[in-house]
Amino acid sequence: MxxxxxxxxxxxxxxxxxxxxxxxxxxxxxxFSDKYLLYTNVTISITLSSIGDIMEQTYEIYTKEQDKYNAKRTMHMAFSGAAVGVLCHHWYKILDKFIIGKTFDMVAKKLLLDQLIFSPIMIVTFFGSLALFEKDPVGNFKEEVRDKFVTLYHAEWLVWPPAQIINFYFLPTKYRVLYDNTISLGYDVYTSQVKHKKTIKIPPQDSKSS
The missing domain is CATH 1.20.5 (Single alpha-helices involved in coiled-coils or other helix-helix interfaces)
Structure with a gap:
């Protein structure tokens, strides 16, 4: 019994x-149904962008670069994540609508378009969305794009081509942003570091002193 x-x-x-x-x-x-997919993708992007910034701030506190957590900074990164999430949602739908198939040629085309067109748009959106919260939005946006765009774009070419081959070849459209954000968690830590790293400006030398 x-x-x-x-x-x-x-x-x-x-x-x-x-x-x-x-x-x-x-x-x-x-x-992940068509009705709610946009909201799901934006929520995922907000969540992982916030986590990435919290991880970066934890490291900065550990290395004594800052004293405590900055909640506003994390909220700003979350807002940027929302903007990026909206773009990613529509971008992947456009790619899959106009480039149909999973042959090597189709995946290669998507990969090149993603890197050459969408990656620069994403980086500009990242800096632009965060600049909205700064004292001089236009001036800060121009300065950061000038000083930091190339750094992030180089990182994009290191991280995303191998990851996107898997994304474009194996996954259906509705799971692309989820996969994208999962892979980019470490990249979000890096973008937060690049964004909040102070640029050291070297004053021009006086020609008379040479």
């Missing part, structure tokens, strides 16, 4: 587990 009771408890536990799994599956199906 004791063994029978234990068996039934195990069965009940398994059924409860299946119920949870079924419920979770339903939530995922709804979240």
């Amino acid at each position: 004791q063994a029978l009771g234990l068996t039934w408890r195990r069965i009940a536990s398994n059924l409860r587990s299946l119920g949870v799994a079924t419920g979770a599956r339903k939530v995922v199906n709804v979240a």
